[in-house]
Amino acid sequence: METIWFCLIAGMIAMYVLLDGFDLGAGILHLCVARTDDERRQVLATIGPVWDGNEVWLLAAGGTLYFAFPALYASGFSGFYLPLMMVLWLLILRGISIEFRNHIESPAWTPLWDVVFGFSSALLAIFYGAALGNVARGVPLDASGYFFEPLWTNFRVGSENGILDWYTVLVGLAAYFALTQHGALWVAAKTSGPVRTRARHAAKWAWAGTTAFTALITWATFRIQPHVWESFRERPWGWVLPLVALAGLIAARWFLSCGGDEVHDGKDRAAFLASCAYLLGMLTSVVFSVYPYVLPSSISAEYSLTIYNASAAHYGLRVGLVWWVIGMSLVAGYFVFLYRHFRGRVQH
Secondary structure (H helix, E strand, O other): OHHHHHHHHHHHHHHHHHHHHHHHHHHHOHHHHOOOHHHHHHHHHHHOOOHHHHOHHHHHHHHHHHHHOHHHHHHHHHHOHHHHHHHHHHHHHHHHHHHHHHHOOOOOHHHHHHHHHHHHHHHHHHHHHHHHHHHHHOEOOOOOOOOOOOOEOOOOOOOOOOOEOHHHHHHHHHHHHHHHHHHHHHHHHHOOOHHHHHHHHHHHHHHHHHHHHHHHHHHHHHHHOHHHHHHHHHOHHHHHHHHHHHHHHHHHHHHHHHHOOOOOHHHHHHHHHHHHHHHHHHHHHHHHHHOOEEEOEOOOHHHOEEOOOOOOOHHHHHHHHHHHHHHHHHHHHHHHHHHHHOOOOOOO
16 A cells, blocks of 8 residues: 555656656756747746646645655655745745736836746756755665755765755756756747747757766765665666666657748657656655665665554544545646647637
C-alpha cells in the first residue's frame, strides 16, 4: 500500500511538471520570443485558459502527501520553510502579473508585469530543480526526523548542506533549460508567424543547454548518492526510465529539425510530446533511484524517511485510495475536456 501511494504522488508531481512546466517555460521566454504587445498577448493566450488549472496538480499532490506520508510532510515543510515561502511568493507574483496585465491597460504598468512574469517563472523553474536536487542528494535529517537547512553554506556537498550547493544549483539550471525548452515547444505548437519561428529557435538553444546539464547532473548524481547505483543494480529494469528521457531528448531535436519554418502541426506537436517524454523519464528516474526513501538523510541512512516509517496507518491508506480514485477521475475528466476544447493554434 505504501508503494502504491508513493507512485501515485510521484505521478501527480510529474503531471504538474509536464503541465505547469510549459507555463513556466512560456513565462521565461515571454520577453524573448514576443517583441510587440500583440505578440506578448499571443504568448499569454497559449497558456491563458489552462495555467491556473495546471496548478491544481501541485495543490492535489501537496494534499495527498499530507494524507499519505504525514511524517514527510511535517519534516519537509519545516526544514524547507524558507524556500517554500519564496516559492509561494513567486507563485503569487506570477499569478497576479498575468491577471493584472490583462485587466489594467497602462503603458507604465504593463512592462513591469511582463518583467515580473518572466522573472518569477525563471526563479520558480530553478527553485523546483533545486528542490529535486535536495531530495536526490539528501538532507541533514537527525534521529528526531527533523532538519534545518539554511539557504546556502559553503556550496559544498557534505554533512553541513545548504539548500543551494554546487549540486543543487546544477539541477536548478538543468530544470531551467529543460522547462525553457518545454515552454518553447508548447508556444511553437500553439502559435504561428514570427512568434512560432522565434520559439523554435529558442527551443534549439534550450535543447543544447538541457543536453549539457543533463549529462552533468547524471554524472554528479551517481557520484554523490551511492543509493542510486544500488537501485539500478538491484532492479536493472529501471534503466528503461533514463532511456526514455534520452529518447525524448533526441526526438525533440529531430522533430525540431524536421519542422522547418512552415507551420506543421504534426511535427510541432510531436516535438512537444518528446519533451514530455524527456521530463517524465528524468523525473521517474529520480523517483526510482531514491525508492524506498522519500527523504534521504545525509547524516546517516538510518535516519532517512522511507515509505514505511513516514506513511499513515494502513486503514487510512486503504480508505483514502477509494476517495483518491473518485476525486482524481473527476480531475482527469476536466483536464481532458479543457485541453480538447482549447486545442489548436491561438488566433492573432
